[in-house]
Amino acid sequence: MSGTDPEAFDEFAFIANELRPLADGATEALGLRDDAAVVPGRDGWDLVITTDTLVEGVHFLDGDPPGLIARKLMRVNLSDLAAKGAEPYGYFLTTCWPPHWRLEDRKAFAAGLAQDQAAFGLALFGGDTTSTPGPLTVGITMLGKSPERDFVPRDGAAAGHRLLVTGTIGDGWLGLQAARGELAALDEAHVAWLADRYRLPQPRIGLLRALRLHAAAAADVSDGLVADALHIAGASGVGLRVELDRLPLSDAALAWLDGQGDRHAALAALATGGDDYEIACAAAPEAAGALIDAAAEAGIRLTDIGVFAETEVEVISSGVPVTLDRTGWRHG
Amino acid sequence: MSGTDPEAFDEFAFIANELRPLADGATEALGLRDDAAVVPGRDGWDLVITTDTLVEGVHFLDGDPPGLIARKLMRVNLSDLAAKGAEPYGYFLTTCWPPHWRLEDRKAFAAGLAQDQAAFGLALFGGDTTSTPGPLTVGITMLGKSPERDFVPRDGAAAGHRLLVTGTIGDGWLGLQAARGELAALDEAHVAWLADRYRLPQPRIGLLRALRLHAAAAADVSDGLVADALHIAGASGVGLRVELDRLPLSDAALAWLDGQGDRHAALAALATGGDDYEIACAAAPEAAGALIDAAAEAGIRLTDIGVFAETEVEVISSGVPVTLDRTGWRHG
Numbered sequence: 108m109s110g111t112d113p114e115a116f117d118e119f120a121f122i123a124n125e126l127r128p129l130a131d132g133a134t135e136a137l138g139l140r141d142d143a144a145v146v147p148g149r150d151g152w153d154l155v156i157t158t159d160t161l162v163e164g165v166h167f168l169d170g171d172p173p174g175l176i177a178r179k180l181m182r183v184n185l186s187d188l189a190a191k192g193a194e195p196y197g198y199f200l201t202t203c204w205p206p207h208w209r210l211e212d213r214k215a216f217a218a219g220l221a222q223d224q225a226a227f228g229l230a231l232f233g234g235d236t237t238s239t240p241g242p243l244t245v246g247i248t249m250l251g252k253s254p255e256r257d258f259v260p261r262d263g264a265a266a267g268h269r270l271l272v273t274g275t276i277g278d279g280w281l282g283l284q285a286a287r288g289e290l291a292a293l294d295e296a297h298v299a300w301l302a303d304r305y306r307l308p309q310p311r312i313g314l315l316r317a318l319r320l321h322a323a324a325a326a327d328v329s330d331g332l333v334a335d336a337l338h339i340a341g342a343s344g345v346g347l348r349v350e351l352d353r354l355p356l357s358d359a360a361l362a363w364l365d366g367q368g369d370r371h372a373a374l375a376a377l378a379t380g381g382d383d384y385e386i387a388c389a390a391a392p393e394a395a396g397a398l399i400d401a402a403a404e405a406g407i408r409l410t411d412i413g414v415f416a417e418t419e420v421e422v423i424s425s426g427v428p429v430t431l432d433r434t435g436w437r438h439g
Numbered sequence: 440m441s442g443t444d445p446e447a448f449d450e451f452a453f454i455a456n457e458l459r460p461l462a463d464g465a466t467e468a469l470g471l472r473d474d475a476a477v478v479p480g481r482d483g484w485d486l487v488i489t490t491d492t493l494v495e496g497v498h499f500l501d502g503d504p505p506g507l508i509a510r511k512l513m514r515v516n517l518s519d520l521a522a523k524g525a526e527p528y529g530y531f532l533t534t535c536w537p538p539h540w541r542l543e544d545r546k547a548f549a550a551g552l553a554q555d556q557a558a559f560g561l562a563l564f565g566g567d568t569t570s571t572p573g574p575l576t577v578g579i580t581m582l583g584k585s586p587e588r589d590f591v592p593r594d595g596a597a598a599g600h601r602l603l604v605t606g607t608i609g610d611g612w613l614g615l616q617a618a619r620g621e622l623a624a625l626d627e628a629h630v631a632w633l634a635d636r637y638r639l640p641q642p643r644i645g646l647l648r649a650l651r652l653h654a655a656a657a658a659d660v661s662d663g664l665v666a667d668a669l670h671i672a673g674a675s676g677v678g679l680r681v682e683l684d685r686l687p688l689s690d691a692a693l694a695w696l697d698g699q700g701d702r703h704a705a706l707a708a709l710a711t712g713g714d715d716y717e718i719a720c721a722a723a724p725e726a727a728g729a730l731i732d733a734a735a736e737a738g739i740r741l742t743d744i745g746v747f748a749e750t751e752v753e754v755i756s757s758g759v760p761v762t763l764d765r766t767g768w769r770h771g
Contacts, residue, residue: 109491109519109661140674141593142519142658143489148480148587156564157475158531158580159441162571187441187474199490201533201578232488239494241573246533248490248580255480261473326474329441342472 108139109235118236121210125217126200126231133230135197144199144232151255155193159183160201160246167306168286169242173212175306176245177219183329184249185227185310186384190327192259192319193251195227195312200234203244216245227312253319262342263324264389270349270413271395273311273385273402275357276332278304280380292366297359304357308384314409317401318388325388331379333422336387336413343389346416351378351424355410371424378422389415440471441567450568453542457549458532458563465562467529476531476564483587487525491515492533492578499638500618501574505544507638508577509551515661516581517559517642518716522659524591524651525583527559527644532566535576548577559644585651594674595656596721602681602745603727605643605717605734607689608664610636612712624698629691636689640716646741649733650720657720663711665754668719668745675721678748683710683756687742703756710754721747 108122122139130136135144146154161167161180181198188195200220204213224230232250282305284290285298293301310327318325324343326335333349340347351374356364360377367373390398395411402409422429440454454471462468467476478486493499493512513530520527532552536545556562564582614637616622617630625633642659650657656675658667665681672679683706688696692709699705722730727743734741754761 109489137592141523143487143523143525143583143590145523145590146486146488148482148484148486150480150482152480154478154480154486155475156478156531157441158533158565158567160533160535160567160569160578162535162569162573164572165570191473191475191477193475199488199580201490201492203492203494203576233490235490235492235578237492237494238497239573239576240496241494241571241576244535244571244573244576246492246567246578248531251475258475258477260469 108233109142121213122236125214129220129224129231133197133232136232153253153255153258155188155191155251155253155258157184157187158248162244163242171306173215174219177216178223178307180245180247181220181223182308182310183384184247185312186308186327188249188251189311189315190325190386192315193253195229196250196252197230197232199232199248201246202236203239205239205243208243257319259318259322259325261324261326261339264339264343264345264415266345266415266417268323268389268391268415269395269411270336270415271390271398271409271411272332272387273314273407273409275355275360276383276385277360277377277380278357279382281360281363293362297362301359305382310384311386311407313405314386314402314407317398321394321398322388322390325386328383328385328387329381331381332387333378339387339389340415346418346420347413348416348421349413351422353410353412354378355408371429374424375429440565441474453545457546461552461556461563465529465564468564485585485587485590487520487523487583487585487590489516489519490580492576494576495574503638505547506551509548510555510639512577512579513552513555514640514642515716516579517644518640518659520581520583521643521647522657522718524647525585527561528582528584529562529564531564531580533578534568535571537571537575589651591650591654591657593656593658593671596671596675596677596747598677598747598749600655600721600723600747601727601743602668602747603722603730603741603743604664604719605646605739605741607687607692608715608717609692609709609712610689611714613692613695625694629694633691637714642716643718643739645737646734646739649730653726653730654720654722657718660715660717660719661713663713664719665710671719671721672747678750678752679745680748680753681745683754685742685744686710687740703761706756707761
C-alpha cells in the first residue's frame with residue numbers, strides 16, 4: 108500500500124487504522140506494509156482481473172453516503188467477475204480524497220468496504236491513497252479465480268443460442284432519475300426502491316458457477332441491455348434478435364411504464380439505459396433450461412428475451428422492429 | 440477494458456484505435472474486448488502487484504506534456520516492481536479525462552505508454568476509461584513476476600546490514616522546484632536536467648535480478664530517502680544509521696548545494712525530499728560488494744550510505760547527529 112501524496116502524512120495513519128484491518132488474514136497483502144502485494148501462482152487456475160473507477164458527479168451523485176459509494180465501487184467490479192464466472196478473491200483500492208472529505212467520511216467509506224468484502228468473500232491486497240483538488244475518485248482493480256481456461260468469455264455466442272438476462276432491466280436508468288428527484292409522478296416507495304437500485308447494484312455472484320457450467324458467453328449490463336447484448340453478438344460474430352415485450356421489469360418500472368405515452372419508446376429507454384449490473388448471457392437451447400433452473404435455486408430471476416441469429420440484428424417491440432439511432436431507439 | 444462513462448461514447452473508438460495496439464500479442468488482454476483480463480497461474484511463480492495513481496496538480500504539473508505524464512505513470516509503478524525484484528509483465532490502465540483533453544492529447548498519452556511499455560517489456564492487459572469534471576487522474580495497476588517466495592521484501596533487514604541506494608538523491612525534490620521555475624540561481628542546463636528527473640523517473644529495472652540474489656530488503660525512494668529507509672528499518676524491527684555526507688548527489692544537486700548557506704539543512708532537505716524513484720536496500724556486508732559490482736555492470740551507481748543497527752536511529756551529518764522533526768531535519 109502506498110500513500111503517494113507528499114502533503115498528506117496522515118495517510119499513513121488512515122492506512123494503518125482503517126485499511127489494514129481489511130487485509131487481515133490475506134497473506135497476499137503483506138500487511139499493507141510493502142509497496143506491492145504477492146499473489147502466488149497455481150497451475151490449473153486463472154486469475155480473472157477487472158478494474159473500474161467511479162468519479163463523483165459522473166458515476167454517483169455529489170453527497171451520496173460514503174459507505175454506499177464504497178459498496179457501489181465493490182459491486183460494479185464484482186459484477187464483472189460474476190459475468191466471467193470467476194470467484195471473488197482480492198482487490199486493490201485507489202482513493203483520491205477531495206479536501207472536504209473528513210476522517211469520519213473516510214472511516215464510513217472503509218466501513219462500507221468492510222461490509223461488502225465480508226459479504227462477498229474478498230480481502231484488500233493493496234492500493235494507493237492520495238488527495239485530489241477535484242471530485243472524489245475511487246477505483247478498484249479486482250482479482251477473481253476460475254479453473255484454467257474455464258472463464259465465461261464475451262465472444263462465445265453462436266446462432267441459435269438464447270439471450271438470457273438476470274433480474275430486472277431499466278432500474279439503474281430509472282434509479283438515477285429517482286435519486287435526482289426527477290420521478291415525482293411515482294409513489295415514494297417506488298422512488299426509494301429505484302434510487303437504491305442505482306446506488307447499490309446487486310452483483311449476480313450467486314450465478315457464477317452455473318454460468319461456467321452452462322453459458323457460452325456473458326457480459327454484465329453496464330452500458331445498457333441492448334448495447335451489452337450487442338457487444339456479445341459483435342464479439343462473437345453473430346446477429347441478435349431481442350424481444351422488448353419479454354423484458355423483465357420491476358414493479359417500480361412497470362408503474363413508471365404505465366405513466367408513459369409511447370410504450371415502445373419507454374421500453375426502448377429501459378432497454379438502453381445503463382447501470383443495471385445484471386448479467387446478459389448466451390446459452391445453447393438445451394443449456395438455457397438448466398441455467399434458468401440453477402438461477403431459480405440461487406433465488407435469481409433469469410429471463411429468456413431473445414435469440415442470437417446468423418447475421419441480422421433486430422429489436423422487436425409488440426411484433427414490430429424498432430430502429431437504433433445514436434442516442435437511443437426509434438420505432439420503425 | 441471498459442468505458443464506463445455514459446456521456447462519452449467515443450471512448451469505444453479510443454479503446455479500439457489507441458489502446459488495443461498496446462495489448463497486441465498479450466493473450467491475457469483478450470483483445471481488450473472483454474470486461475476482464477485472464478492471467479494464467481503457474482506453479483513456482485508469484486505475481487507481484489502494485490498500483491499507483493497520479494493526479495494533475497498533486498503528482499505532476501498542470502500542462503506537463505501528455506506523453507511524459509504517461510511515462511511517469513508507467514515508471515512510478517515500474518519503480519515499485521524493481522524494488523521487489525519482479526520482472527515487468529503487464530498493466531491495467533485507468534484514465535479519467537478532463538473535458539479540455541482533446542483526442543490528440545489522448546493520442547500523445549497513448550504514444551507515451553507505447554514507448555515505455557516497449558522499453559520495459561510490458562503489455563496492456565485491461566483498464567477503464569472515463570471522464571472527470573476534475574483534474575486529469577490516471578492510474579496503473581501493474582503486474583510483475585518473480586520466482587515463488589523470492590521477491591525482495593521490505594522487512595528483511597538485520598542489524599549490521601549495509602544501507603545502499605541507487606543513482607543520486609534529492610533530484611526529484613529539486614526537479615519539482617526546477618519545473619516550477621523556482622531555481623533561478625542555477626544554470627539552465629542543470630535546471631533542465633533536474634526538471635527532467637522530476638518528470639521522467641528512471642526505474643532501476645536493470646538491478647532487479649541482482650536485488651533478488653543479494654538484497655535482504657528494499658523499497659523505492661518515493662517519500663524521501665530517509666523516510667523510505669526508515670520504512671525498511673521499521674518493518675524489519677531494527678535501527679538505522681544514515682551518513683548524509685555519503686549521499687550520492689548529481690552535478691546539478693552539487694551546484695545547488697554550493698549556493699546554500701546551511702549545508703547540514705540543505706543535505707537534510709535532499710535526503711528527505713521525495714520523488715527520486717531510486718531504490719534503497721539492505722544487504723549483508725558480504726553481499727553488498729556483489730550487489731555494487733552487479734549494479735556497476737548494469738551501469739547503475741550504487742552507494743553505501745549507512746548501516747542498519749540494533750535499535751538506535753541516527754542521521755549523521757559531518758560526524759554530528761541531526762534530529763528529525765515532523766517537517767524535516769534539525770541539526771542537533
